[in-house]
Amino acid sequence: MPVSIRDVALRAGVSVGTVSNVLNRPEEVSADSVQRVSQAIEELGYVRNDAARKLRAGISTTVGFVVLDGQNPFYNDVVRGAEDEATRHGIAILYGNTDEDPSREKIYLDLFREQQVRGLLIAPYGDVMTQLRSFRSSGIATVLVDRFSADSDFSSVSVDSVAGGRLAVEHLIETGRRRIAFVGGPFDMRQVTDRLAGARAAAENAATRVDLEVIATAAMTVEEGAAAGNRILARPRREWPDALFASNDLLALGLLQSLVSGGRMLVPNEIAIIGFDDIPFAAAAAVPLSSIRQPSRMIGRTALRIVLEEAADVASIPRQTVFPPELVIRRSTTG
Template sequence: MMQPTSIRDVAQHAGVSVGTVSNVLNRPDEVSAELLVRVTRAIDELGYVPNDAARRLRKGVSSAVGFVVLNGQNPFFNDVVRGAEDEASRHGIAILYGNTDEDADRERLYLDLFEEQQVRGVLIAPFGDIQPRLERLRRRGIRAVLVDRFGGSSRYSSVSVDSVAGGRMAVEHLIETGRRRIAFVGGPFEIRQVQDRLAGARVAAENAEGQVELEVVATTAMTVEQGVAAGTRIMARPPGQRPDALFAANDLLALGLLQSLVSDGRAQVPEHIAIIGFDDISFAGAAAVPLSSMRQPSTMIGRTALRILLEENGDPELIPRQTVFQPELVVRRSTDPAR
């Protein structure tokens, strides 16, 4: 079997010392332009691939950051990861991506994997309470930043959107359009964002002038399929017992609700039932009935989280910070005023 090219092979081919090749790989700013060209050409000609694990042991720093997301099917999280990747590329860092699919066991699996890999740090949109697990990572020298989850008084920095304010704004908008029987559709309630968006919806309903009914239609996941199922249950009711507006905890649920109502044909959107979602993913404006939504600055969330993680790696004494963005109401046809 042919042995892989070694750093000594590169040094011999370029006519330089092993130390010079090491400097080119790890400290190129300390190498002259002429030597940099010679060594780089030798690396290309021999097809040398640096052993990243060995380099990590020598330097004591990984070239990767782990990112655990809550739902890989949701384009919102794809945009958040893209923002983190954009920032990571500026620092020569790779993002290792894991999707928990709202499953605590899968979440533990990815965190175990990232711990074994000794990543530089972890970005995580958590499912439930993971503080004990993050404490373990911290003891191993692996810092973490919460993403799309407010850290509160936690020992961990976080980057999130004010979901309580977003829930309040969404329901206030529905009330302003003339709706009075509103259903919040979302779940599972182990997800903090779902809790917060419902809390904001309740504030809006309680503070409204006149009577506003707010019910909860629970789902087991934040998916299009669960939105379709919830819409089917709603349409099984007699017309007088159906809500006149639906606030979905995310856009995937809202799109499922819209699909269900349009397919059923007995209730029109927005004439009979208005729908508003949360996230403002790219598909929202292209839906059969363009979907109103609460917009989150998704790529900025990912970029900011990665930047904070690197800053904390550089200075472990930094006090954890909670960065909270404000959501933006995007109004489209699905919440046109009631006639």
Template sequence: MTVQESGAEPRAAGIKDVAAAAGVSLGTVSNVLNRPDRVSPATRAKVEAAMAELRFVRNESARQLRAGRSRVLAYVMLDGSNPFFTDVAAGMEDAADAGDLSLFLCNSAHQPTREAAYLGRLEQQRVQGILITPVDPDAPLLHEIARRGTPVVVVDRTPGGTTHCSVAVDDVYGGEIAVRHLIEQGHERIAFIGNHTTVGQVRDRRLGALRALSAAGLPADRLVDLTTTALTVADGRGAGERLAGLPAAIRPTAAFCANDLVALGLLQTCANLRMRVPDDLAIVGYDDIEFAAAAAVPLTSVRQPRRRLGRTAAELLLAEGEPDHEHRQVVFTPELVVRASTLR
């Protein structure tokens, strides 16, 4: 119910209205909202009944104004269309829920200007902390925001210094185990599909691929770069067409894709061109999103602990307020999940 004052428009019920309806003091209503353990069950029930009757909704903005900080965490993700990042966000939400906090999601879409705009708005809104998978993990703006008092945790990247906590996966090792597996399956010319010139994670995965070739005694030119502009299914389809157009003598017999979306696009092109997977082309993806196992040919993929990655990042952010807090750089080890796309 709204409160109708004589000659005025109806307004939302406030804490004074609840106190009057329940016949208690403002302090008692405040305790019910903030410290319910201090109120007897009978009085708490009376206040809660008044709140329900008046359809009272607490004014969180007023509470935020008094505290100088909101009960909101924010995650600025790199690519909202990639299920990897939404899985990471689900882990963050687990930690936020446990702390009675909300989680806002923002998508930079790999655009530095868009990322900076979101960071500015979030800082102005006094969010409790910012989780970010940044375009550049060493961007000066991240350091400035932290120095001004808003904690920042870098996710899926490791910054050069120790100004922030960070949570990441060892992508060099991930690339190494992916290509080592392909070499063990007998492949000696392997395509690498991704945008390694612009995305740090992809650059690390390619470095791991080169290490695997070197360890096997194979020259670096056995890794054939099919560079993409992004990491989407469409990019994978386009790379597949380029790969199929290569002369048979130099065409790779296997492909390591920078993520599962690219791998799924490549798999689609193989089906359209009647290329058999894995007989004509073996495929390894990265991330092990849910779609990987459900593909027409189940996809071998490097698994990242996506939800754990997000939860750990959020827990580090919440720990920023502890007096003895020290910044930590947490690095998880990925694992290879072998499926039909590479097993002959």
């Protein structure tokens, strides 16, 4: 059994109150009592439950962070940014990966609410607005990450995904591509629909005719990207698109893997590929991948800073922080 403060008091021959004073206000305790309590702590191996103490005082030292895809290096970098900022404030991050599963998302949200975390950061997958409002009614500040709050009900930190989609397709058009496919899904994810909206805007506003088709995927993974690439290869050559815009880099890397395997298609000579996120693996691919960069660590740091500010001031007005995307050009689109 864990050693309790009562065990320490019994070993030291003092009251529980004296042990508490030694731990929290040693200047108010005699030197003899401090020595006896300290010796008992060392002998018994007592470890104080600092988190519980602060929770009883109404000050939690943890922030919950729920992400929708823990296998995506982009979200790993976002969490790392939040952790870097949290360390500066003496805060710990409790992390939960929902793996795009609404039931897992609910489990983590229920857990973090029960734990009375100081704040919640969430890159949501399902419709969680009702739960998030319950967090707020419980006094827990909440910030959306990688997701714009359309109704401005909550603070959010994100990148302009519509602008990012437009940048990607405008770049493909500038390189002479006219038969472009958007590869992505599922379409109940706001990030996917926003990137597609930007792609469509770029195609519609082009000076020359650009055909934009949509190749749906069940998830944004390397495996789904490879499967989409195989479906493209199964078409007659005359029906191949000449460019692909993948809704994230993992999909783009899967496409690249399937299309160039065995020299079946030349990238970018026959087909150009661009992704979204600019994860570290993008630059290291067999054909370095062009991408739309998101400032992942800055997103995490900013979100953590905002949630702590809102936790300290419950009357603060929600704010929407939107970073601009950046086009990163590599060999997969320009050769």
